[in-house]
Amino acid sequence: MNLNFEFHEVYEKLGIKQAPILVAVSGGVDSMVLLDLLQRLPLTLKPKIHVATVDHCLRPESKQETKYVEQYCEKHQLKFHTIRWEKSDHPDQGVEEAGRIFRYSFFSDIMQQYKINHLLTAHHADDQIETVLMKFIRGGDLHQLQGISLQRSFMTEFDLSRPLLFFSKDSLYEYAHKNQIVYFEDSTNQTDDFLRNRLRHQVIPTLKKESPNLLGHLASYQAQLADLLEVADSKIRKLVEQLTTQDGYLLSKWRTLTLAEKKASLRMICTDNVGEINESQLTEMVSLLQNTSRPQGKIDAKGEYLFYKSYENFGFTDKASHSVIIQPEFKRQLRLNKWIKLSSFEKIGLFPVGTPTDKDDDVLQLSTKVKYLDVRHRQNGDKLLTLAGPQKVKKILIDQKIPSNKREQVWVVSNGSHELLWVVGHKKSDLSRQDVNDKIHYIVIYRKISGEKRLLHE
Numbered sequence: 001m002n003l004n005f006e007f008h009e010v011y012e013k014l015g016i017k018q019a020p021i022l023v024a025v026s027g028g029v030d031s032m033v034l035l036d037l038l039q040r041l042p043l044t045l046k047p048k049i050h051v052a053t054v055d056h057c058l059r060p061e062s063k064q065e066t067k068y069v070e071q072y073c074e075k076h077q078l079k080f081h082t083i084r085w086e087k088s089d090h091p092d093q094g095v096e097e098a099g100r101i102f103r104y105s106f107f108s109d110i111m112q113q114y115k116i117n118h119l120l121t122a123h124h125a126d127d128q129i130e131t132v133l134m135k136f137i138r139g140g141d142l143h144q145l146q147g148i149s150l151q152r153s154f155m156t157e158f159d160l161s162r163p164l165l166f167f168s169k170d171s172l173y174e175y176a177h178k179n180q181i182v183y184f185e186d187s188t189n190q191t192d193d194f195l196r197n198r199l200r201h202q203v204i205p206t207l208k209k210e211s212p213n214l215l216g217h218l219a220s221y222q223a224q225l226a227d228l229l230e231v232a233d234s235k236i237r238k239l240v241e242q243l244t245t246q247d248g249y250l251l252s253k254w255r256t257l258t259l260a261e262k263k264a265s266l267r268m269i270c271t272d273n274v275g276e277i278n279e280s281q282l283t284e285m286v287s288l289l290q291n292t293s294r295p296q297g298k299i300d301a302k303g304e305y306l307f308y309k310s311y312e313n314f315g316f317t318d319k320a321s322h323s324v325i326i327q328p329e330f331k332r333q334l335r336l337n338k339w340i341k342l343s344s345f346e347k348i349g350l351f352p353v354g355t356p357t358d359k360d361d362d363v364l365q366l367s368t369k370v371k372y373l374d375v376r377h378r379q380n381g382d383k384l385l386t387l388a389g390p391q392k393v394k395k396i397l398i399d400q401k402i403p404s405n406k407r408e409q410v411w412v413v414s415n416g417s418h419e420l421l422w423v424v425g426h427k428k429s430d431l432s433r434q435d436v437n438d439k440i441h442y443i444v445i446y447r448k449i450s451g452e453k454r455l456l457h458e
Contacts (some may be wrong), residue, residue, distance in 0.1 A: 002158070003171060003175045004037065004040055005351075006166075006167070006193050006418065007037045007163065007164075007167075008042065008045065008177050009147070009162045010166060010221065010267060011038075011041060011045060011051070011163050012045060014150075014151055014161050014163060015326075016042075016045075016118050016159075016161065017045060017047070018045065018047050018115060019043075019047055019049075019118060020047055020048040020049075020050065020109055020114065020115070020205075021038075021047045021049060021050065021118045021119070021120055022050045022051075022052055022081075022107060022114075022116050022119050022120070023035055023038065023049060023050070023051050023052070023117070023120045023121075024052055024053075024054075024103075024107065024119065024120070024121045024122070024260050025052065025069050025070060025122075025263075026052050026053065026066035026069075026186075027053070027069050027183065027184045028056075028122075028183055028184060028186060029172055029173060029181075029183040029185075030122035030123075030124055030164065030169075030172055030252075031098070031121075032106060032121040032176065032181050032182070032183040033122070033164070033172045033175050033176050033181060033183075034120065034122040034163070035049075035051065035072075035078075036175075036179060036181055037163075037175075038120070039076065047118075047200050048079075049078050049079070050078070050079045050080075050110065050114060051069065051073050051078050051081065051082060052081045052082070052110055053069045053070070053080070053081070053082045053104065054082070054083055054084075054085060054099075054102070054103045054106060055082065055083070055084045055085065055439075056085045056099050056103075057084060057087045057090075058083055058095075058099075058101070058188070059187060059188065061187075062182070065080055065184045067111050068182070068184070069082075070082065072182075072425075072440075073347075079401065081106075081110050083104050083106050085099065085103075087101075088180050091402075094269075096146065104154070104155070104228060105203065105351065106126045107119055107157050108158065111158055115157075117157050117158055117159060118158070119154055119158055119160045119161070119162060119357070120160075120162070120163060121149050121160065121161075121162055122162075122163065122164050123162040124162075124164040124165060124168065124169055124172060124213040124217070125164075125165060125166060125167055125168045125218075126168055126169040126200070126204070126215070127165075128148050128165060128215075128219075128222075129146050129147075129204060129207075129214065129215060130196050130199050130204065130359050131147050131148055132145060132147045133199050133204075133217065133407075134195060134196060134199065135147070137195070139278070139279075140276060140278070141267075141271075141276050142225075142229070143229060144270050145222075145225060146163060146222055146226050146229070147218075147222055148162060149162075149177070150162055150163075150165050161295070166219065168314060169216055172422075175267050175285060177322060181192060184186055187296065189306055197272065197394065198321060201413065208375070214435060217295055226321075227292070232264070233268070234263075235266065236268050236396050238266055238397055239257065239261060239265045239267055240265050240268050240272070243269075245313065247313045247315075248308075248313040248314055248315025248316075249269060249313065249314050250313065251309065251311075251312050251313060252312060254266075254289060254314070255289070255290070256300055262286060262289075262290075263282060263286060266282060266286060266289075267282060270282070270301070270307075270316075272315040272345055273305070273315070274276060274301050274302045274303070274305045274316055275302055276301060276372065277301065277302065281299070281301070284299055285307055288309050289309055289314055290422055291326075294309075294310075295310075295311050295398075295401070296309060296310050296311065296403065296404055297309045299306075300422055302317060304318050304319050305318055305319065305320050306318070310403040310404075311401040311403065314403070315330070326446065330376055331374055331375070331376040332374060332375055332376075333372065333373070333374050334348070334349065334350040334373040334374065334375060334444065336350050336351070336442075337349070337350075337351060338350070338432060340375060342375070343412060344449070345448060346413070346446070346447065346448055346449060347446075347447055347449060348375055348413075348424070348444065348445065348446045348447070349382070349444070349445050349447075350373060350442060350443075350444050351443055351444075351445060352441070352443075353365075353440045353441055353442060353443055357442060357445055358447060360447075360448060361445050361446065361447050362424065362445075362446040362447075363443050363444065363445055363446070364413065364421065364422045364428055364443065364444040364446075365440045365442075366440065366441060366442040366443065366444070367439060367440055368378050369440060373413060373414070373415060373421075373444070374413070374414055375411055375413050375424075376411070376414070376421070377405065377408060377409065377410065377411060377412070377413070378393055378396070378410040378411070378412050380396075380410060381410045382394075382420055383420060383430055384396065384420045384422075384423055384427060384455060385419050385420060385421065385429045386423075386429055386430055391413065393410070393420065393423055394407065396423060396427050397423075398447055402426070402428055408413075410425070410426065411424040411425075411446070412423065412424065413444060422444065424446050425446065430447055
């Protein structure tokens with residue numbers, strides 16, 4: 001293998017050309033070989049190289065290794081950047097993830113300051129198989145089995161590239177020895193305290209003995225998987241677009257899909273809204289959506305999100321907005337020729353018949369003046385007076401498919417005996433007029449206030 005030549009080919013395909021780059025260098029064999037290969041690129045490809053080293057303060061020797069990289073950069077006239085992640089700043093748990101966040105935040109700061117668009121790391125083919133095996137063991141989304149990508153976006157505005165991804169660890173060692181490249185071995189890589197190290201020391205060598213071309217086979221499978229997922233994702237995206245409405249996603253349309261399409265579209269909807277979910281969560285969601293005897297329901301999703309089903313729609317909402325603040329204390333008496341502001345976009349008032357109304361007003365007609373009328377939010381146990389007897393307001397709202405999280409926001413108008421005459425916007429009592437031939441004396445007007453009208457009233 002001519003590593004220099006093959007590296008030139010990979011680098012050229014990345015499309016970076018002579019643009020400035022930032023290279024993450026730890027001092028290990030992988031990153032030191034990457035740095036050497038970059039310096040040997042032909043002039044038509046050779047970029048301006050910035051080097052970034054993070055001292056994580058996890059090992060006593062890390063300070064010395066950082067110093068060596070700094071001296072190397074000074075000798076080769078490369079711009080060097082470094083930072084220390086002090087031990088006192090380490091969390092008690094999740095050090096690896098916290099370190100990654102610290103590291104990439106540092107990289108992005110440098111890139112913004114020096115207007116660099118490309119970050120290069122030294123991930124190689126053995127890192128790839130370790131990563132795929134770890135994801136396989138832990139389970140998750142099929143997309144994860146694609147492993148580490150050759151090039152992807154980084155913090156939305158930058159590109160992250162791994163030009164060594166097709167080269168084995170052994171080939172990097174061979175190159176380093178042949179070219180007398182100084183590098184350091186991380187002592188923590190020799191222990192089996194971590195899953196990645198156990199795979200590296202115990203599992204992968206055995207697999208390589210069974211299949212000497214293991215890394216090549218993995219790369220081939222990943223390329224095939226990437227192609228299939230690209231085609232599948234395109235078709236699933238079209239399904240999701242057909243399901244999408246202003247109120248979420250259309251349940252009746254989703255139910256017409258095959259089971260495979262239902263799962264695939266729901267999985268993509270979850271990823272779009274809250275990120276990856278596990279199979280047990282997906283199964284629970286599918287079960288809720290397919291249950292025709294349960295018109296509403298909700299399931300805890302990730303973090304602060306709820307997955308909900310509400311009659312003809314489903315989707316995600318944050319738990320805070322899903323929790324309705326009930327305002328039973330809101331109770332106002334309706335007085336003749338006076339408006340009551342219910343909210344910033346609605347008002348209600350009692351007026352003599354003949355009072356002009358807007359075309360979109362909802363109106364309750366009264367044949368005689370009721371001595372006392374009040375308006376308030378609907379409460380549990382409320383019943384609407386009808387000729388056939390009292391009707392539960394909850395049942396009226398359920399029949400009209402009003403989502404449960406909106407029922408407590410419904411307004412009601414009651415008389416002095418606390419009997420409901422009107423579930424505003426939903427149903428009126430047929431007792432508000434004693435007889436259809438009775439003369440109407442008063443009207444209660446419920447009016448939505450548009451944005452323009454709100455400004456005039458405020």
